[in-house]
Amino acid sequence: VNARRTAMLSAFNKHSRLMSEAQDGNGFDRHLLGLYLIAKEEGRPTPELFSDPLYSRSGGGGNFVLSSSLVGYTSVMGAVAPMVHYGYGFFYRIRDDRIVISITAWKSCHETDAASLFNTFSSSMHEMLHLATKSQL
DSSP states (O other): OHHHHHHHHHHHHHHHHHHHHHHTTOSTTHHHHHHHHHHHHTTOOOOGGGGSHHHHHTTTTTTOSEEEEEOOSSSOOOOOOOSSTTOEEEEEEEOSSOEEEEEEOOTTOTTOOHHHHHHHHHHHHHHHHHHHHHTTO
């Protein structure tokens, strides 16, 4: 239990650092977006990087298999279709007493299943709650 709790806290810390970097304009993809937009604005050719198949496979150009977003701390909720046929849209909002999620997947894709992702997410949240509270006993 202690090893899992330590791993969870480490993941939380890394997520917080990456989120802070993104908010400050230093996220891993921010400079790539800037390069792309400057080329477009100045009428220059799109840099070769953006036509490389690995760029697309890594999620670039709107090809993320998992597209997730916090939609805020209000009562507003929405959903979007996955970016790729074999992907998921995962949007959530945080309330004082709950987390509200919206998961989307294409029914025509037999590799994805929004209900299974929901069940896995719910189980993971319960396990994290258990890890966080058991250590306080």
